[in-house]
Amino acid sequence: MLSVYEGFFSGGARILHSDVVLGLHEGGQHHSVLSLHGEVLREATRQPMEADACYRSLTAAGVGVTSLGRTFGLPGASAVDPVLFSGPELAATARAMAGADVILSLKEQPLGLLNQGGLPRRPVIVCLHRSDPENQGAALCELKAAIADGTVVACVCCAESTRAAYEAAGIPPELLHVIPNGVDLLRFRPDAGRRALLRSVLGIPDSAPVVVFAARYDTMKNVPLFLRAARAWLRREPRGHVLMCGAGMTEAQPALRADIEAAFGDDTARLTPRLHALGVRRDMETVYAAADVVALTSSWGEAAPLCLIEGMMCGAVPVATDVGDSAAIVAGHGFVTPPDPDAIARAWSDAVAARPALAPVLAHSRERFSRTRMIASYAALIDRVHAEGVRSPLPEPPLPEPL
Template sequence: MLSVYDGFFSGGARILHSDVVLGLREGGQHHRVLSVHGEVLREATRQTMRDDACYRSLTAAGVEVTSLGRTFGLSGVPAVDPGVFSGPELAETARAMAGADVVLSLKEQPLGLLNQGGLPRRPVIVCLHRSDPENQGGALAELKAAIADGTVVACVCCAESTREAYRAAGIPAELLHVIPNGVDLLRFRPDPARRLRTRDALGIPETAPVVVFAARYDAMKNVPLFLRAAHAWLRREPAGHVLMCGAGMTGDQPGLAADIREAFGDDTRLTERLHALGVRRDMETVYAASDVVALTSSWGEAAPLCLIEGMMCGAVPVATDVGDSALIVSGHGHLTPPDPDVIARAWTEAVAARTDLAPVLARSRERFSRTRMIASYADLIDRVHAQAMRPTAPEREPALPEPPLPDPL
């Protein structure tokens, strides 16, 4: 198996896919990963492949990870046409593909590379993790071209909303397979010891209500809406604390700093209970320390990993109605309109209901199991591989003309 990433940078899709690769490897498949980019500037954060948590987890497990070495967004580095690849880049890609039976493309962006002529023919499964195919630049066109060419033979949709969006965008329904996201239930679980330890490290009292927002600094996450809700909630809850995690979620990020000033105005005393933690590699401890996991996204989400991870650690989900959030939150938390005051009230209600909802969240664990997810991926890959190995029927040679009958005596 070969997985092709556009790059290693902070985001739920990369976390999820890397966990899929590790799970499939645990099941006996041999995997390697090829990354188009080796270093990027995203969310005002310089992110290198070798410092990435997913890269480290893959290589620690013995998965070979290589890169074409491209960069994106770095100051002083000339921009490279994303649709043009050099001879050495194509040779490296061909070597990686030659050793694979099936190729997984993490989202549709790597198809710009995989659609290049002269590469080995291998069946490609595209793993789709968003619900806005029309908002992905030229990626949708690359996906359609790869399907028409016969290169892409299946698409994994992490959510029902993903399948519906891509079907509406013209992708054949028979290629779209829904495999809902799942998480490691041994890692993501309620843990009183983690809860106390993390709160103590952050200076948060044991009984204080805590809301966590796990998202990169990106327009689709609607950070200004979240901050307006945080302002309203912190004014209402004098003991409350708000945690923000993800790329760009740091105090020295100019965009975030401006958003905080806009949302909080002169209430700077409230920002003392607003914790910008940046990228964390111990999200299970952050979720365990929280009472509510919040999502305020405006578009693009499919099956937000933060909601699932937070729920499995005992935090009550409160989300806007985007992607499959309604299906995930139903019966477990609150769905809200994009109104900061309504969101703040929902956070308060969620904190109050946390104890009563704990048994409900516990009963949902099997539904969000990583084991279930990995088994579904393995089944689809096996079917694709079996189809690729099936011999094609040979073309029938034209029938020879019957010999003429002998002349009657």
């Protein structure tokens, strides 16, 4: 198996896919990863591949990871056409593909590479993690071209909203397979020790209500809406604290500082000492365990947000806007809100109050969000694609007509 990534940078899709690769590798499949980019600047954060937590966990488990060495967004870096690939890049891709029976593409962006002529013919499964194909630029066209060519033989949709959106965009429904996201239930669980430790480090009292917002600094996450809700909530909850983590969620990020000042106004000095910008964390199980509420304020694009699932499994009550499958995930476990800061703030308070009563409900639903269930479903689909490929291998591309 070969997985192709656009790059290693902080985000739920990369975390989820890397965990799938690890699980399949642990189950006996041989996996490797090819990344188009070796380093990126995204969400105002420089992210080298070798420093990424997913890269480190994959390589530590014996999964081989290579890169075409491209860079994106870095100061002084020469511009690289995202759809043009050099001879050495194509040769490296061909070598990586040659040893694979099936290829997984992490979202549709890497298909710009896999659609290049002259590469080995291998069945490709595209793993889709959003609900807005129309906002993926040329990637949707690359997906349709790969399907028409017979290269893409299946698409994994992490949510029903993803399946519906891509079917509406013209992807044949028989290719769309829904495999809901799952998480490691041994890692993501309520933990009083972790809860006490992080609260102590941050100077948060044991009894203080805490809301966590785990998201990269991106327009789709609607950070300004979250901050306006945080202001309203901190005003009504004088003991409350708010945690923000993810790429770009640091006080060193000028855009985030400007958003905070705009949202908090004359309350900035009084309330922001209880607003903690933690940046990228590698201990999210600890962050969620320390929280009472896990919040999502996204406006579009989400499918099955990993933060909601991870937070719930650690005992935090989810409060989300109605985007993607969020409402279905939250149903019976938390609260769905309109995109209104005062309504969101009230829901956070309601969630804190309801947390003791919801704890048994969250505990009872753990198997539904199991990593084991998710990986078994991926393995079954890959085995089926491989068996069908052995019976009827992909035809080589036709030779050009003579002039």
